[in-house]
């Protein structure tokens with residue numbers, strides 16, 4: 001027994017030296033159950049990416065001997081708070097939240113903490129609260145890679161390029177990080193007079209139909225342009241629909257993110273120019289591992305931290321990859337994320 005405690009202490013000490021240790025000494029870890037129970041509160045399941053996140057998260061948690069109770073709020077903030085309350089009432093040992101609105105979900109974190117339950121924010125940050133852990137991708141880099149793709153394509157031909165920008169949902173902190181990364185690359189080009197932003201807007205709730213409206217407005221207002229810097233595949237899909245209706249698909253560069261099946265098919269067909277592959281399996285697995293540790297009140301090492309307006313949240317950031325037709329096979333397909341036959345038609 002003594003030896004075990006010493007080992008735990010030594011491993012905690014080593015962890016402190018190499019990164020932050022997350023631990024919330026909550027009320028009742030894995031209360032009377034033999035298996036830990038994790039609550040997963042999701043913004044939406046309407047986009048392909050989130051269904052994959054859910055399935056992969058549950059599979060890994062189950063492998064580790066934990067159960068998962070999932071609720072999806074259908075992009076409704078009140079419903080998401082109610083979902084979290086329901087999960088707390090169910091007696092979950094840890095909560096994983098993918099917030100619809102990162103600020104509104106601070107209340108959910110407070111409620112969980114009052115019940116002694118630690119909270120992990122998954123992919124999207126929850127701001128203004130004493131969040132326990134944040135796991136996501138390098139979101140600024142996502143924006144940078146999207147814009148770098150366009151900058152390289154613009155450089156091939158002379159002349160000032162006309163650009164339309166479609167940002168994500170204002171309720172999602174990630175939307176601002178993607179924009180920040182894009183600004184890092186596009187900003188200097190605008191200053192040098194090499195790029196002109198002819199239209200820009202935010203797609204509420206990331207909905208493709210809202211992105212389509214933005215692209216329609218851009219066509220009406222600006223007439224011709226060279227590229228649409230769409231922040232994800234869903235918004236790219238909406239924008240491309242508008243281009244299709246005007247006979248412009250394939251003639252204008254369009255960026256994306258998520259390596260959704262439909263987006264990869266569009267890349268192969270030439271209607272979309274690129275996407276960002278975020279290895280969701282890695283995020284979902286690592287988050288499930290962390291959630292089980294939180295549920296069991298075991299320490300977690302996080303090497304980074306991010307200010308959420310209230311505290312510096314221990315954070316874990318994963319890498320992302322830029323994908324075009326040229327490296328689709330070596331990335332998305334080789335990783336088993338999508339099947340060759342689903343993306344490339346024979």
Ligand code: BGC
Pocket residue numbers: 047049123124168172174175206232233234257258
């Ligand atoms: C995620 C993206 C996703 C978007 C819309 C963002 O927070 O990081 O992968 O496309 O939400 O759901």
